[in-house]
Amino acid sequence: MMRKSEYAVWTLLLLAVIGAGSAMVSVAKSESASAANSEIYQQLDLFGEVLERVRADYVEKPEDKELIESAINGMLTGLDPHSSYLNPEHFRDMQVQTRGEFGGLGIEVTMENGVVKVVSPIDDTPAERAGILANDLITHLDGKEIQGLTLQEAVEKMRGPVNSPIELTVIREGEDAPFKVKITRDIIHINPVKYSAEDDVGYIRITTFNEQTTPNLQKAVKDLEEEIGPDKLKGWVIDLRNNPGGLLDQAISVSDSFLNKGAIVLTRGRNQEESQRSNARDGDIVDGKPIIVLINGGSASASEIVAGALQDHKRATTIGTRSFGKGSVQTIIPLGDGALRLTTARYYTPSGRSIQAKGIEPDLVVEEELPDDLKKKAEAAGTRGEADLRGHLRNEGDEEADDEASGSSAYVPKDKSKDTQLIYALDILRGKKTVEAELKKQADAKQAKAKQAQAKSTEAE
Structure with a gap:
């Protein structure tokens, strides 16, 4: 079971977060802020007690980091569907997406029957220059089997520092046996x-x-x-x-x-x-x-x-x-x-x-x-x-x-x-159609549909 001193550390950390936000509250609202904070402190006490019980009594020993991340995400997703916490890995992925460039091979891929399937190679990239084709199946990365990985995990392994090599094992329709392709990663630009x-x-x-x-x-x-x-x-x-x-x-x-x-x-x-x-x-x-x-x-x-x-x-x-x-x-x-x-x-x-x-x-x-x-x-x-x-x-x-x-x-x-x-x-x-004529046509159709619905309603009555 968590010692009281440990429990106090968790609570103090959470209170510090609240306290930092409370410091920005104006003096004129100090009384209402104090009452609000008192309620928050009570809720944080409850959080601390739940955390203590989970860490001490859950059937398997949980990871403290995962517990806190889950608690944070629970708080944020309770606000709306688009608020969330990005752990370091997800934050890096988001930065890659918004920058539109990364170190990689240059292929659009999907997952099929447990292996990576090439949707298409991107023009003028290492993958295209190495001869990777649409519908190629990638079964191994540097000799290690892809089976069991998620698509995201496989993509992360194919990305990496510029000028670093990687070996793909490829199955291609028309080829008698799998073959290996060595590719050197380069900067890939995501063309939107x-x-x-x-x-x-x-x-x-x-x-x-x-x-x-x-x-x-x-x-x-x-x-x-x-x-x-x-x-x-x-x-x-x-x-x-x-x-x-x-x-x-x-x-x-x-x-x-x-x-x-x-x-x-x-x-x-x-x-x-x-x-x-x-x-x-x-x-x-x-x-x-x-x-x-x-x-x-x-x-x-x-x-x-x-x-x-x-x-x-x-x-x-x-x-x-x-x-x-x-x-x-x-x-x-x-x-x-x-x-x-x-x-x-x-x-x-x-x-x-x-x-x-x-x-x-x-x-x-x-x-x-x-x-x-x-x-x-x-x-x-x-x-x-x-x-x-x-x-x-x-x-x-x-x-x-x-x-x-x-x-x-x-x-x-x-x-x-x-x-x-x-x-x-x-x-x-x-000029085969005009916006004005099409708008009138759609308005007339909408009006006719409304009249038809009204007539059916009258018949039902």
């Missing part, structure tokens, strides 16, 4: 922007918002303008479907790239003085050419900021289905070797809309047709958005939970010739 010329339209897909997003967007625009030609170029499709978000400053920068003036996003914390407004600077990198933004149920957070800003300024027409509805801002606060990810603000579109647990409703709703094999799965699983997450922040403007609605299908066909939303966007940019 993919683009192509769709004849007379520039197509740009933004997959995430990391530190590489804005410069890569600018490069994509320049390359496509040169490839298509300014006289032939009819407009742009910015595809934000299934983009989960990322860095707030990159969302602001991407929005600014297409705007000449006005607000981009408003963020409001608990206190009025924490409110901030980000404004666009003069300089539209596509010189006013028409823009269509594609969104769906997988478009969240930073991608919703971009879609909302361009929609509110009528700089772009949004097409697709309702976005995820994550309208909160998380601040990363380093703590030792780890970090605290804490929800510190809500964000609002330029017109003052909060999309928290509501999402962005596109100007033109266009559903993707799911293949037959996916329809039953989709019907069983349903769609999930922010409003479906347990403990999500409420939308401030809503009194009733029924008013909340976010999320939609996140299906996007790999074959562009079957991509209904993309084809629809291209038709509008090429």
